[in-house]
Amino acid sequence: MSDPVLIPHDPPLVRNPGPARMLRPSVFWQIAEDLPPRLSWILMALSIALPLVLWAIVASSGLVKSLFLPSPAQVVTAIHRLWVSGALPVDIQSSLLRIMGGFALATAIAIPLGTLMGTFASIRSLMEPIVGIVRYMPATAFIPLLILYFGLGELPKILLVFVGTLFFNTLMVMDSVKFIPKEMIEATYTLGGNRWQVLLQVILPYIMPGIIDTCRVNMAAAWNLVIVSELVAATEGLGRRISVAQRFLKTDEIFAGLIIIGAIGLTIDILFRLLLRYACRWSVKA
Amino acid sequence: MHLEIKHLYKQFSARGNTIVALKDINLHVETGELVCAVGASGSGKSTMLRIVAGLEQPTAGEVLVDGQPVIGPGADRGMVFQSYTLYPWMTVEENISFGLKLQGASLADRFEQACYYMGVVGLSQFAKALPRELSGGMKQRVAIARALASQPKILLMDEPFGALDVQTRETMQGFLIDLWQNTGTTILTITHDVEEAVFLSQRVYVMSARPGTIRQELVIDLPADRNEAVRRSSTFQDYRYAILDLLRQPVAVGA
Incomplete structure (x- = not known):
């Protein structure tokens, strides 16, 4: 049997312990708890409204010349003007097509490649070093090459979006495979499943929410790249619109372009969230 | 159905040290039996079950299901x-x-x-x-x-009720006994819960730790209809204490 534990002396005294300290309750600062929905909505509305109000105040105060900071009303007018003239719909359409093309291509490769890399350590060892290196090369640095190879048409712009999102998509899809419990794969083997079935019928459905989320997050990068490609050389597109506006000192149109890009980005984000909710009901918190 | 584990050894190497997880394990399960292997953590019981399932490979020895060596996982287990x-x-x-x-x-x-x-x-x-x-x-x-x-020919269970609370666990033990009697399934379970092992099994293998070996095989001679009365009987308690004593025996120095 074990020896009795000897306690050499009393534990050291804590000086001036004072009244017991307790954590005070808080709604706003609570950690890892849900906010009351009402408060949540109010805060989210403030998040948009506050910068807007601030902008309106600064613009109307005369502190900044309206040449540099147009008022919200001027920007709304600019958006309306560009929309009616037909320029804005064309810009939106061409930017969107480039993004969709490049991103769809990147996703079509990233999903199978990332899943294979996440599933098989062999494929990971084979692919991760090269993907890891190329990922660190800024996609925009490929622009000169893309222009040299493919000229100034649509192809280099689509390829820029493709190059810039492929590797991030691949690595993030790969990472989502990590979270599948090993026992779930083993249970499938003991049910008679082979590796191919595990890949297609267990791993793929399990990481589907991760794939959708990856697309949602990397869509922002795709916007970045398409705008850059249009700033360099394009005849239409939202990036082109902004660079032309700069040349003619039309700050209101620059703002209009930025706001449209933000609005479209937010819409796409929400669409992906809805897709997640609809397609992967099991993974969404009820 | 006849499951047989013959002279099974499993070694791991971790940071240059060789750890013997299982040493000369011999065990068998026959058609319609419910057999438990009970042991403390570190007795390698989980590793043993995983080898039977084909999820891990033994260092030496073999597992036979109806005479056929296990080389990997399959729906028969x-x-x-x-x-x-x-x-x-x-x-x-x-x-x-x-x-x-x-x-x-x-x-x-x-x-x-x-x-x-x-x-x-x-x-x-x-x-x-x-x-x-x-x-x-x-x-x-x-x-x-x-x-x-x-x-499957045999159902392998790895501490199946280990994550459940005590009340649910007892209900599930009764459920498993009923299921076993109604379906005639052959079952090999591992657990660290001595009471569970006695309550469920017809035979119990008591395993000792570091290295994992089978210390003793016990036939549990209790009524086939296991219920709360059986759980409280003195025979049941005798089995329980016998196994606890076996588990408590110190490992020989140098083993």
Whole structure:
């Protein structure tokens, strides 16, 4: 049997312990708890409204010349003007097509490649070093090459979006495979499943929410790249619109372009969230 | 059905040290038996079960199912894990029939089997529920039904009730006894819970730790109909203390 534990002396005294300290309750600062929905909505509305109000105040105060900071009303007018003239719909359409093309291509490769890399350590060892290196090369640095190879048409712009999102998509899809419990794969083997079935019928459905989320997050990068490609050389597109506006000192149109890009980005984000909710009901918190 | 483990050894190397997890394990399970291997953590019992399932390879020795050596996992050895391994995107019904789907059964067959086994585990009214809507005990019942639906020769259970609270655990033990009696399934379970081992088993293998060996085999001669009265009987307690004493025996120095 074990020896009795000897306690050499009393534990050291804590000086001036004072009244017991307790954590005070808080709604706003609570950690890892849900906010009351009402408060949540109010805060989210403030998040948009506050910068807007601030902008309106600064613009109307005369502190900044309206040449540099147009008022919200001027920007709304600019958006309306560009929309009616037909320029804005064309810009939106061409930017969107480039993004969709490049991103769809990147996703079509990233999903199978990332899943294979996440599933098989062999494929990971084979692919991760090269993907890891190329990922660190800024996609925009490929622009000169893309222009040299493919000229100034649509192809280099689509390829820029493709190059810039492929590797991030691949690595993030790969990472989502990590979270599948090993026992779930083993249970499938003991049910008679082979590796191919595990890949297609267990791993793929399990990481589907991760794939959708990856697309949602990397869509922002795709916007970045398409705008850059249009700033360099394009005849239409939202990036082109902004660079032309700069040349003619039309700050209101620059703002209009930025706001449209933000609005479209937010819409796409929400669409992906809805897709997640609809397609992967099991993974969404009820 | 005849499961036999013959002279099984398993060694791991960790940071240059060789650890003997299993040393000369010999064990057998016959048709319709419910056998438990009981041991403390570190006795390698989980590793042993995983080798039987084909999820790990032995260093030496072999596992035979009906004379055929085990080289990898297969549907002839169903397994229930301690952690919840249900597919979270599938309903209870889809989970239960998934093994049959993997084996290429028709939709009608799968539906029929799923209905049958949902009835066996008493979850028919939860056919369309997702795993996250179930309690821990219900999840394990689905896991058992899922393993049984593939009609394995033997059901392997790795601390199947280890994650459950005491009340649910006792209910599930009664459930497993009933299921075993009604279906005639051959079962090999491992557990660290001595009472559970005595309550469930016809035979118990007591394992000692570091290295994992089988210290003794005990035949549990209790009435086939295990209930709370049996659990409180003095014979039951005698078995319990006998196993606890075996588990407490110090390991010989140098072993």
